[in-house]
Amino acid sequence: xxxxxxxxxxxxxxxxxxxxxxxxxxxxxxxxxxxxxxxxxxxxxxxxxxxxxxxxxxxxxxxxxxxxxxxxxxxxxxxxxxxxxxxxxxxxxxxxxxxxxxxxxxxxxxxxxxxxxxxxxxxxxxxxxxxxxxxxxxxxxxxxxxxxxxxxxxxxxxxxxxxxxxxxxxxxxxxxxxxxxxxxxxxxxxxxxxxxxxxxxxxxxxxxxxxxxxxxxxxxxxxxxxxxxxxxxxxxxxxxxxxxxxxxxxxxxxxxxxxxxxxxxxxxxxxxxxxxxxxxxxxxxxxxxxxxxxxxxxxxxxxxxxxxxxxxxxxxxxxxxxxxxxxxxxxxxxxxxxxxxxxxxxxxxxxxxxxxxxxxxxxxxxxxxxxxxxxxxxxxxxxxxxxxxxxxxxxxxxxxxxxxxxxxxxxxxxxxxxxxxxxxxxxxxxxxxxxxxxxxxxxxxxxxxxxxxxxxxxxxxxxxxxxxxxxxxxxxxxxxxxxxxxxxxxxxxxxxxxxxxxxxxxxxxxxxxxxxxxxxxxxxxxxxxxxxxxxxxxxxxxxxxxxxxxxxxxxxxxxxxxxxxxxxxxxxxxxxxxxxxxxxxxxxxxxxxxxxxxxxxxxxxxxxxxxxxxxxxxxxxxxxxxxxxxxxx
Numbered sequence: 001x002x003x004x005x006x007x008x009x010x011x012x013x014x015x016x017x018x019x020x021x022x023x024x025x026x027x028x029x030x031x032x033x034x035x036x037x038x039x040x041x042x043x044x045x046x047x048x049x050x051x052x053x054x055x056x057x058x059x060x061x062x063x064x065x066x067x068x069x070x071x072x073x074x075x076x077x078x079x080x081x082x083x084x085x086x087x088x089x090x091x092x093x094x095x096x097x098x099x100x101x102x103x104x105x106x107x108x109x110x111x112x113x114x115x116x117x118x119x120x121x122x123x124x125x126x127x128x129x130x131x132x133x134x135x136x137x138x139x140x141x142x143x144x145x146x147x148x149x150x151x152x153x154x155x156x157x158x159x160x161x162x163x164x165x166x167x168x169x170x171x172x173x174x175x176x177x178x179x180x181x182x183x184x185x186x187x188x189x190x191x192x193x194x195x196x197x198x199x200x201x202x203x204x205x206x207x208x209x210x211x212x213x214x215x216x217x218x219x220x221x222x223x224x225x226x227x228x229x230x231x232x233x234x235x236x237x238x239x240x241x242x243x244x245x246x247x248x249x250x251x252x253x254x255x256x257x258x259x260x261x262x263x264x265x266x267x268x269x270x271x272x273x274x275x276x277x278x279x280x281x282x283x284x285x286x287x288x289x290x291x292x293x294x295x296x297x298x299x300x301x302x303x304x305x306x307x308x309x310x311x312x313x314x315x316x317x318x319x320x321x322x323x324x325x326x327x328x329x330x331x332x333x334x335x336x337x338x339x340x341x342x343x344x345x346x347x348x349x350x351x352x353x354x355x356x357x358x359x360x361x362x363x364x365x366x367x368x369x370x371x372x373x374x375x376x377x378x379x380x381x382x383x384x385x386x387x388x389x390x391x392x393x394x395x396x397x398x399x400x401x402x403x404x405x406x407x408x409x410x411x412x413x414x415x416x417x418x419x420x421x422x423x424x425x426x427x428x429x430x431x432x433x434x435x436x437x438x439x440x441x442x443x444x445x446x447x448x449x450x451x452x453x454x455x456x457x458x459x460x461x462x463x464x465x466x467x468x469x470x471x472x473x474x475x476x477x478x479x480x481x482x483x484x485x486x487x488x489x490x491x492x493x494x495x496x497x498x499x500x501x502x503x504x505x506x507x508x509x510x511x512x513x514x515x516x517x518x519x520x521x522x523x524x525x526x527x528x529x530x531x532x533x534x535x536x537x538x539x540x541x542x543x544x545x546x547x548x549x550x551x552x553x554x555x556x557x558x559x560x561x562x563x564x565x566x567x568x569x570x571x572x573x574x575x576x577x578x579x580x581x582x583x584x585x586x587x588x589x590x591x592x593x594x595x596x597x598x599x600x601x602x603x604x605x606x607x608x609x610x611x612x613x614x615x616x617x618x619x620x621x622x623x624x625x626x627x628x629x630x631x632x633x
Contacts, residue, residue: 002034003029003032003034003302004036004048004049004051005025005029005034005051005052005054005298006036006038006048006050006053007022007025007026007037007039007056008039008040008045008053008055008063008068009022009038009056009057010056010057010059010060011056011057012038012039015146015171015188016146016171017124017146017218018056018057020190020193021219023038023189023190024125024126024127024294025054025294025298026038026190027127027190028128028295028297028298031127031128032295032298032299034298039053039063041063041452042446045063045066046064046065049066050066051066051305052067052068052305053066053067053068053069054068054069054096055069055071055092056071057071058070058072058088058089059085059088060088060452061088061454061457062088062091062092062446062518063446065422065423065424067094067305067314068091068092068093069093069094069095069096069301069305070089070095071096071122072089072096072105072106073096073097073098075208075210075211075213075216076105077210077213078210080105087457089109090110090113090457091457091517093308093312093517094117094118094119094304094308095117095118096119096120096121096122097119097122098121098123098124098216099216101213101214101216102214102216103119113514113516114432114435114513114515114516115515115516115517116308116312117308118304120300120301121297121300122297122301123222123297124217124218125219125288125292125293125297126194126219126223126226126288126293127190127294127295128289128293128294128295128296129194129289131286132227133228133281134198134200134201134202134227134228134229134230134278134281135198135199135201136201136270136271136274136277138201139165139200139202140200140201140202141163141165141166141200141202141263141267142167142169142196142200142202142203142229143157143160143167143169143203143204143206144168144170144186144193144220145168145170145174146171146174147171147173147174151177152208153256154177155256157177157181158178158256159259159260160181160263161178161180161181162180163181163263165264165267166180166181167181168182168183169183169185169196170186172184172185193227194223194226197223197224197227198227198229200229201230201270202230202231202270203223203224203227203229203232204232204233204263205218205220205221205224205231205234205236205239206220206234207234209252212234212235212236212237212252215238216238217238217239221233221236221239221243225247225281225287225288226288226293228281228282229281230247230248230278230281231243231246231281231284232249232263232267233248233249233250234251234252234259235249235250235251235252236252243284243287246280246281246284246287247280247284248266248270248280250263250266312424312427312428312517313358313359313423313424313427313431314358316359316360330360331361331409331411331430331434332361332362332409332410332411333361333362333363333409333426334362334364334365334407334409334411334412335354335362335364335365335413335414335415336365336403337351337354337365337366337367337403338367338414339367339368339369339372339374340399342417344375346417346418347366347376347417348376349417350415351378351381351383351385353415353420353421354381354383356423357425357426357427358424358426359426359427359430362426363383363384363385363386363409364383365386365403365406366385366386366387367388367389367390367399368387368388368389368390369390369392370389370391370392374387388402388403388406393491394495395491395493395494395495396496396498397492397494397495397498398491400502401489401490401492404484404488404489404502407481407484410481411429411430411478411480411481412481413426413429413475413478413479414499415474416474416499419445419473419521419522420522421475421519422518422520422521426478428443428519429441429443429515429519430478432513432515433478433480438510438511438513439479439482439483439509439510440477440478440479440480440483440506440507440510440512441477441478441512441514442476442478442512442515443476443514443515443519444457444476444514444515444516444519445457445475445476445519445520445522446518446522447523448522448523449523449524453524455472455524455525456470456472456473457518458470459514460513462507462511462553462557463562465507466558466562471500471525472525473499473525474499474502474503475522476520476522477503477506479506483509483510492547494540494543495540496539496540497540497541497543501544501547504544504547504553504559508548508553544559545559
């Protein structure tokens, strides 16, 4: 069976490096006999069902149940101050890195978490190819780039724009400041870039200071040496250590004018010493082919992948062992599934997800109303399914609490059929709780709406939870049965918010442990709507205020105190925003007045230097000398 991989590119179709790199990885995978596609959305990944996903940029998180390995090829300085992008990094199952500095950054981010992951070497390289002599007859210097971050190296390129050997390719939006050197965009097909470089004969490789500090190489160095062209590079730790004297260097810290002179001198040296230059390019290509060709990197990644899917429960441990042979060794998990108003197809999908769990000791407690038939054949599912009947009640909470009262396993969870749990969901949370003294654990989820954003992906914070700023679906939570004391098992008699009531019972009894894993998908809950409903004393949700009336969840922390504190914070924040708006308006008015004053002063100054003003001044002096001046003067 062929290996299948998906390349997750959040910039699919755009003229950026990730689009070209995605195509190169697909070509390399196909060279190995693997199947590979570029994917942009979760639905594309799910339809392909790859063995694993390579996420090219942390602009998007893990998007499916498939093992997903994030490419850490950007300096942390670019994203570490943005919570969203850090959460995206945390959602990946493993990390593809090309710098020890990135390995250390990941260590600091993850070593104090329970997350299981790997880091594996991987580079923005090219598929393997045969060495081709560069064309040195009409020597040119080629540079490829999109300039996504603005006018990068503007002064340098404006200097190079005046050199007759310079050729620049890439997204036209990034090169409007050049008059001569820009030659257009190149098709991002995995081959045209290399042909362009080989035809030019020499390629230019530059790095921002952040890349140099993190010793992160860009794809420029790999595509230049893979093409056979001679590389002129700004000094860079990775390039110097890896390619040594097989490439030529300029001083990255020199002025732009000095760098242009250095580049021109190197172009002259290549013309004067073609044999030495070709020897360097052949040596650089050999280094690329030996260690950095994408085929080698993909093959090196495969053992990391195989180990990880065992460690993280992507495949069942002891898959051939019957469940009953493992019952003495493993904790049992009971999943409450409420029939309610769910359609047979929704229930069937939920049962299918449970049956696909890699954790072997799962059972289902199916709660239905008395005398209400189950319009679904349960026999196809290889699961112990216990049907319990909820007595007729006008409270929607009765169904859930009937399920809770039937729990006899070590752990339990409540699955909403509108959610989708990934195959390693229960295995992940059981492993976590087996290693912990806490009694409940949860994973993060992926939004099932069109935004494809992470939901509930953060460490547990009691105050945020009690303020309804942090709220997660019951499907993401696994709880020890030991929490189900007599009080907990009483039906709260609610017609709304019974799930929230259950969560409040849990956090009143234990802290929650976050897995730092993405193991389910759900529709995001609207926290603002919950807060507004809680403030409406006539709403059903406000009854939670009575159920937990001034009861502490931690010393000094109650629903009332936290809600009141957050309300005061919001009011204070609103006042601060009003003051900022007023200050902005005053600043703008002051700026306008200053501008008007300067205009007036300029007009007076202009008048004072005019011939009319000089004649006027002379006339008044004459009048004063003749003693004809009036009070109007």
